[in-house]
Amino acid sequence: MSDADITAPEFDRHMLEALICPQTHSVLEYDAEAHELISRNAGLAFPIRSGIPILLIDEARRLD
Numbered sequence: 001m002s003d004a005d006i007t008a009p010e011f012d013r014h015m016l017e018a019l020i021c022p023q024t025h026s027v028l029e030y031d032a033e034a035h036e037l038i039s040r041n042a043g044l045a046f047p048i049r050s051g052i053p054i055l056l057i058d059e060a061r062r063l064d
Helices: 013-017
Strands: 029-031 036-039 044-049
Touching: none
Parallel strands: none
Antiparallel strands: 029 036, 036 044
16 A cells, blocks of 8 residues: 555535634634644644644644
């Protein structure tokens, strides 16, 4: 089995309708290339691991 056969589960974009930033309670943007959910208001990028968004502020990356 090659690496191409092993892919991470896709993030269900319909989840965006229900998810909000845990810090600002604002909408999140999906960055498919980086596999992150972006909160512009908070300046944070939340990772998506195995198709599951990790909405913990301690796990978020600061946007520059």
